[in-house]
Amino acid sequence: MPSFPKPKIPDAVIPPPLRKPAKPGSAGTPKGQAPSDLKESPERRSAGDKLLEVGKEAPIDALGWVDQRLAASGFLTGMLFRKVPKGTNWFYTLGSATLFAFIVQAITGVFLAMFYVPSATQAYSSIAHINNEVPFGQLVHGMHKWGASVMVILVFLHMGRTFFFGAYKYPRELNWVIGVVLLILTMTMAFTGYLLPFDQRSFWASIVGININGTGPVVGPYLSDFLRAGPELGATTLARFYAIHMLLVPGAIIALIGAHMYLVVKLGTTAPPWVKAERPKVAAPVSQLEAGANGNGRVNGDRAPGAPVDGEGNGAA
Amino acid sequence: MADDANKVNGADEAPIKERVKPDPPGYFEGESMTRRHVFTVASQALGGLAAAGIVLPAVGFAVAPIFHRGKERWEGVGPVSDFVEDTYRQVVFTETEGIGDAGKTTAYVRKSSADLEEEPGKFVAVSNRCVHLGCPVRFVEAAGNFICPCHGGVYDFQGKRIGGPPVRPLDQFQTRVTKGQVEVGPRYSVTSQMEPVRARDPGEFTGGIWEYLYPPRPSTFPPP
Numbered sequence: 001m002p003s004f005p006k007p008k009i010p011d012a013v014i015p016p017p018l019r020k021p022a023k024p025g026s027a028g029t030p031k032g033q034a035p036s037d038l039k040e041s042p043e044r045r046s047a048g049d050k051l052l053e054v055g056k057e058a059p060i061d062a063l064g065w066v067d068q069r070l071a072a073s074g075f076l077t078g079m080l081f082r083k084v085p086k087g088t089n090w091f092y093t094l095g096s097a098t099l100f101a102f103i104v105q106a107i108t109g110v111f112l113a114m115f116y117v118p119s120a121t122q123a124y125s126s127i128a129h130i131n132n133e134v135p136f137g138q139l140v141h142g143m144h145k146w147g148a149s150v151m152v153i154l155v156f157l158h159m160g161r162t163f164f165f166g167a168y169k170y171p172r173e174l175n176w177v178i179g180v181v182l183l184i185l186t187m188t189m190a191f192t193g194y195l196l197p198f199d200q201r202s203f204w205a206s207i208v209g210i211n212i213n214g215t216g217p218v219v220g221p222y223l224s225d226f227l228r229a230g231p232e233l234g235a236t237t238l239a240r241f242y243a244i245h246m247l248l249v250p251g252a253i254i255a256l257i258g259a260h261m262y263l264v265v266k267l268g269t270t271a272p273p274w275v276k277a278e279r280p281k282v283a284a285p286v287s288q289l290e291a292g293a294n295g296n297g298r299v300n301g302d303r304a305p306g307a308p309v310d311g312e313g314n315g316a317a
Numbered sequence: 318m319a320d321d322a323n324k325v326n327g328a329d330e331a332p333i334k335e336r337v338k339p340d341p342p343g344y345f346e347g348e349s350m351t352r353r354h355v356f357t358v359a360s361q362a363l364g365g366l367a368a369a370g371i372v373l374p375a376v377g378f379a380v381a382p383i384f385h386r387g388k389e390r391w392e393g394v395g396p397v398s399d400f401v402e403d404t405y406r407q408v409v410f411t412e413t414e415g416i417g418d419a420g421k422t423t424a425y426v427r428k429s430s431a432d433l434e435e436e437p438g439k440f441v442a443v444s445n446r447c448v449h450l451g452c453p454v455r456f457v458e459a460a461g462n463f464i465c466p467c468h469g470g471v472y473d474f475q476g477k478r479i480g481g482p483p484v485r486p487l488d489q490f491q492t493r494v495t496k497g498q499v500e501v502g503p504r505y506s507v508t509s510q511m512e513p514v515r516a517r518d519p520g521e522f523t524g525g526i527w528e529y530l531y532p533p534r535p536s537t538f539p540p541p
């Protein structure tokens with residue numbers, strides 16, 4: 001395994017109590033190193049140079065000031081420089097891609113809400129207003145509309161990656177469960193958002209969707225009534241879907257994404273199933289050699305190509 | 318309290334210096350709850366009570382519409398002479414108020430027919446809402462059938478299912494005649510034997526055990 005040099009963490013992001021003390025004779029903190037330059041060329045330090053130096057230090061000082069109070073740099077460096085298993089590849093970006101899609105939905109959604117009117121009589125015309133008259137309205141609406149499909153697709157791809165790589169197994173079952181809840185919430189977002197333009201397509205699609213909910217035995221009819229806020233799809237239905245779409249589900253999604261990512265960082269990611277575990281090469285006991293000699297003479301850890309690999313090696317790095 | 322504790326600990330006989338110091342403070346033999354436990358339970362109960370005071374009304378607010386039945390609404394759809402026995406006439410009326418055209422619905426109305434063993438002198442209003450998933454069905458005059466464009470549901474002249482995925486006959490509306498005008502009222506569903514029951518949503522079976530698996534909703538009107 002090739003060893004890469006450890007990334008050098010800039011001193012600035014490490015809080016002073018954690019910084020390594022400067023070695024005697026070497027350059028210490030920027031404040032300490034100034035005199036050697038000054039002695040050689042005092043005339044070069046004009047007021048402008050001083051100002052420049054202060055300006056250069058200012059962001060670092062500000063960062064240090066914040067971090068002294070937040071103490072977040074330890075966590076951040078631990079998270080950003082954490083180790084990932086050998087074989088990590090592009091498939092592992094699907095989760096971040098989903099997160100990115102969600103962020104796009106959140107941002108465009110906030111701006112759409114500035115023009116959208118959740119009223120049965122004005123919803124359609126407010127969407128027409130966004131599309132036809134508001135500058136960049138069609139773009140923002142389009143990003144939200146197509147981004148919704150992109151997010152649903154990415155969620156499923158991410159889920160498929162997790163499934164086929166066996167990344168749902170111990171100790172990551174809880175993260176799989178959280179992911180499934182996030183999938184359901186994403187579908188809820190897609191379903192409730194579909195009604196909001198209140199055109200023919202959204203109207204009938206919502207009726208069909210609510211009726212599918214209603215076919216659940218015993219609770220189904222009540223669930224339909226809850227979604228419609230009454231026996232028929234009406235003005236309250238739109239307000240209800242709007243509230244679910246805007247307030248209820250996004251809050252839950254943000255909270256669960258936080259839990260999801262915490263577990264990813266805490267537990268680490270898995271290696272792809274095709275990456276074999278590296279086993280220490282040790283001399284095999286005589287008894288194993290004898291047993292192996294009956295077959296093809298191989299010992300454990302030196303498998304024939306294509307021989308089944310047991311799952312032990314796929315754990316977290 | 319303190320006296321009790323001392324008595325239980327047998328402090329009466331012992332001189333003051335030899336009395337056992339209760340540990341934790343305030344403990345006496347035979348007590349069922351420590352002071353800490355009492356306060357833990359009490360503060361959690363108070364917190365739960367406060368949370369319930371906020372959550373219950375909010376949840377009730379959201380689910381209240383399930384139990385709310387609106388006002389009965391009747392709308393005239395044409396004079397009695399407009400409707401005949403052997404074919405339907407399409408009428409459009411408002412079922413839900415306050416949402417403009419989206420609240421309108423379509424019914425097919427005819428006079429009751431003696432050939433179909435219906436009560437004479439009445440009017441039949443069949444909803445165009447397909448009972449599969451709620452798409453609008455169309456009455457096809459040539460075939461004498463209702464046909465749904467979405468998934469191929471077919472209903473006969475009376476609205477009974479004769480093909481496709483629907484689960485029961487088409488819904489109907491109550492009808493009455495006021496001052497020579499035919500009026501349509503609340504929606505109701507029918508069983509496969511054409512017995513009226515409270516309105517069900519599309520996709521829900523009616524009759525027999527299904528009346529329990531898909532219970533009638535309080536927001537619907539009793540059948541005629």
